[in-house]
Amino acid sequence: MHDGSGRIVVQNLSKRFGAVNAVQDLSFTVEPGSVTGFLGPNGAGKTTTLRMLLGLVTPTSGVATINGRPHSQLGNPARVVGSVLENEGFHPGRTARNHLRVYAAAIGVPDRRADEVLGLVGLGSAADRKAGGFSLGMRQRLALATALLGDPQVLVLDEPTNGLDPEGILWLRNFLRSYAREQRRTVLVSSHLLNEVEQLIDQVVIISQGVTRYYGPLEQLRRGQQSRVLVQPADPAALVKALQEQGVQQVSPTPDGRVAVAGSSVQQIGDVAAKAGIAVYGMQEEHADLERMFFQLTQGQYAGGQAGYPPPQYQGPPPGYPPQQFPPSGPQQQQQYPPSGPQQQQYWGGPQR
Ligand SMILES: Nc1ncnc2c1ncn2[C@@H]1O[C@H](COP(=O)(O)OP(=O)(O)OP(=O)(O)O)[C@@H](O)[C@H]1O
Numbered sequence: 001m002h003d004g005s006g007r008i009v010v011q012n013l014s015k016r017f018g019a020v021n022a023v024q025d026l027s028f029t030v031e032p033g034s035v036t037g038f039l040g041p042n043g044a045g046k047t048t049t050l051r052m053l054l055g056l057v058t059p060t061s062g063v064a065t066i067n068g069r070p071h072s073q074l075g076n077p078a079r080v081v082g083s084v085l086e087n088e089g090f091h092p093g094r095t096a097r098n099h100l101r102v103y104a105a106a107i108g109v110p111d112r113r114a115d116e117v118l119g120l121v122g123l124g125s126a127a128d129r130k131a132g133g134f135s136l137g138m139r140q141r142l143a144l145a146t147a148l149l150g151d152p153q154v155l156v157l158d159e160p161t162n163g164l165d166p167e168g169i170l171w172l173r174n175f176l177r178s179y180a181r182e183q184r185r186t187v188l189v190s191s192h193l194l195n196e197v198e199q200l201i202d203q204v205v206i207i208s209q210g211v212t213r214y215y216g217p218l219e220q221l222r223r224g225q226q227s228r229v230l231v232q233p234a235d236p237a238a239l240v241k242a243l244q245e246q247g248v249q250q251v252s253p254t255p256d257g258r259v260a261v262a263g264s265s266v267q268q269i270g271d272v273a274a275k276a277g278i279a280v281y282g283m284q285e286e287h288a289d290l291e292r293m294f295f296q297l298t299q300g301q302y303a304g305g306q307a308g309y310p311p312p313q314y315q316g317p318p319p320g321y322p323p324q325q326f327p328p329s330g331p332q333q334q335q336q337y338p339p340s341g342p343q344q345q346q347y348w349g350g351p352q353r
């Protein structure tokens with residue numbers, strides 16, 4: 001039998017479809033009590049990975065387990081894992097309640113559970129409406145209700161925010177968070193848009209071309225974000241020199257005549273400029289946002305086809321964001337952030353923009 005841990009383990013998982021390496025040596029662990037985002041651009045291998053986890057696709061190599069077992073060995077899997085994958089169909093002429101009752105019977109839960117889960121996903125008032133007339137967002141909710149029928153310990157949702165309006169996303173976030181945190185369940189949600197799930201997730205696994213680019217708490221990725229100050233001085237070269245003389249190393253002139261400084265505050269820079277007698281006409285603080293980092297971590301997805309690894313355009317992670325060491329054997333090996341050191345200079349240095 002399974003170990004009841006609620007843990008998802010993906011280890012050295014690969015899937016090849018003919019010439020396409022959809023997933024390559026992917027490893028990560030998802031623990032109960034938090035919501036994990038599984039992120040990557042279109043075609044990155046998210047759905048393929050989730051399908052392998054759910055026993056719908058046979059891996060070329062590697063393993064994916066839930067509660068220590070492959071899906072096929074879970075006994076009554078609907079009691080352990082509920083899932084919503086892409087393009088789930090409903091019988092259009094069936095009411096939401098009847099749809100759920102059919103599934104409830106199939107997994108051996110009582111009929112009344114249909115109304116319970118409709119209430120949970122906010123579709124109670126639409127129980128007698130035909131699913132064929134549902135909006136995309138309502139269909140997402142009905143699919144989630146179906147996944148919840150067996151009161152599963154683990155929830156796996158593929159792009160659950162698709163079709164949801166902002167209110168729906170907020171609702172989903174609150175629902176999944178309390179499902180994961182208060183009830184100590186495991187929730188894994190995929191998305192190709194970081195900003196759609198950013199508010200929803202605690203941990204993140206970022207993949208591109210079937211390969212892991214980052215794996216760890218979202219908070220650490222956030223803390224790894226850097227800021228810089230753009231200074232507009234009367235004499236850029238003199239300011240660079242003055243700052244360097246004061247030990248500020250992460251300094252570089254920009255093509256538009258300004259000076260980019262990382263690792264120093266506006267006040268520190270202002271003091272150095274004043275002491276050196278350099279007039280400053282303006283200073284602007286800039287933050288590297290999470291979205292840009294996601295883009296940098298996953299860029300190159302379409303640049304060179306699927307065959308090569310590392311992808312031709314992949315120059316390693318963006319400076320300051322080293323990749324996770326694999327394979328992980330538990331949560332203690334999650335990546336440690338924030339990064340620091342000389343790489344930061346590279347990140348902001350030079351005429352990159
Ligand atoms: N059954 C299949 N036969 C052949 N190729 C496939 C099959 N399923 C997936 N692929 C290929 O595997 C790669 C990964 O596809 P996958 O659907 O897993 O990506 P995804 O990350 O879910 O993308 P999206 O964000 O668009 O949903 C793609 O190149 C896709 O064309």
Ligand SMILES: [Mg+2]
Pocket residue numbers: 046047048086158
């Ligand atoms: Mg997909």
